[in-house]
Amino acid sequence: MNSRFFIERPVFAAVLSIVIVLAGLVALKILPVAQYPEIAPPTVTITATYPGASAETLAKTVAGPIEEQLSGIENLLYFSSNSSSNGQSVITATFEVGTDVDKATFNINNRVQLATPRLPDEVRRNGVGDVQIFGARDYAMRLWLQPDRMARLGVTTADIAAAVNAQNAQFAAGKIGADPAPPGQQLVYTVTARGRLVEAEQFGEVVVRAGGSGGVLRLKDVARIELGAQSYDASNSVNGQPAIAPRPCARSLARWSASCWCCVPCSCRWPSSAASPGSCIGSLR
Numbered sequence: 001m002n003s004r005f006f007i008e009r010p011v012f013a014a015v016l017s018i019v020i021v022l023a024g025l026v027a028l029k030i031l032p033v034a035q036y037p038e039i040a041p042p043t044v045t046i047t048a049t050y051p052g053a054s055a056e057t058l059a060k061t062v063a064g065p066i067e068e069q070l071s072g073i074e075n076l077l078y079f080s081s082n083s084s085s086n087g088q089s090v091i092t093a094t095f096e097v098g099t100d101v102d103k104a105t106f107n108i109n110n111r112v113q114l115a116t117p118r119l120p121d122e123v124r125r126n127g128v129g130d131v132q133i134f135g136a137r138d139y140a141m142r143l144w145l146q147p148d149r150m151a152r153l154g155v156t157t158a159d160i161a162a163a164v165n166a167q168n169a170q171f172a173a174g175k176i177g178a179d180p181a182p183p184g185q186q187l188v189y190t191v192t193a194r195g196r197l198v199e200a201e202q203f204g205e206v207v208v209r210a211g212g213s214g215g216v217l218r219l220k221d222v223a224r225i226e227l228g229a230q231s232y233d234a235s236n237s238v239n240g241q242p243a244i245a246p247r248p249c250a251r252s253l254a255r256w257s258a259s260c261w262c263c264v265p266c267s268c269r270w271p272s273s274a275a276s277p278g279s280c281i282g283s284l285r
Helices: 002-007 010-028 055-070 101-118 147-153 157-167 200-204
Strands: 043-049 076-083 088-095 127-134 139-145 207-209 223-229 236-238 241-251 256-258 278-281
Touching: 002 010, 043 055, 043 101, 055 076, 055 088, 055 101, 088 101, 139 157, 139 200, 157 207, 200 223
Parallel strands: 139 278
Antiparallel strands: 043 088, 076 088, 127 241, 139 223, 236 241, 241 256
8 A cells, every 4th residue: 555655656756765865864974983882981080290209198198188079970980099109199080881071071170179279289389390301312331343253253143132131130139037947037138139230341241152162252352332322313402512402391280281492502421330221232333
């Protein structure tokens, strides 16, 4: 009956088909595009910095007041905090699946603002919280290999890298008198061994090969060792003089925003030694 109605009225059937197609095109733009439902609960992270404070101080003076204000937020499942000894406290709030992240962030920000008056002045104060130095060079022990000597002695760069990695390491030497101990043992001594190499002379004594007719082969026999920069890819200068380019960043409770940067002339000199230089294999020369 219904099919006969459209067969006898082809014009009406064609117009109705066009209307259905147009309605589908309009609905195409408003249909959801996600293939799978959201299964991971949304989270909002709060980061606060209290320079010089211990982890316990951060937990009591920063994380505690903020956590008190977080209770009762709509769709909030739970929150956790982590305070470290470097002066940074991170609070992570987890919401129910399907919660609008923008709305959750707005609610969290409102509660943080309520807790702000109870926070220490150093946490609330806006100012320079971080400085990124462009052109700064980290110390590194550079090994300038001598390929002619290496070829005569049958040594490869892999052999040198393996020797440096094996002998320039920090190991736990253990304890003397630790349990299980004989009866009456009351004192426990922690054994402190030499850690990573520091001086260029120490790197020069690294044993590359101990066997063979040539005796002990040390790193100083096949390489020139000096303290330098880890990378020379970038450098800054002002009027032909060495300079650094600090980029200060404004510090706030919830985010970091870049401010400005400028070049500052400086007089740089490599010290005779460094506290804990890294090591790298330099270019073959």
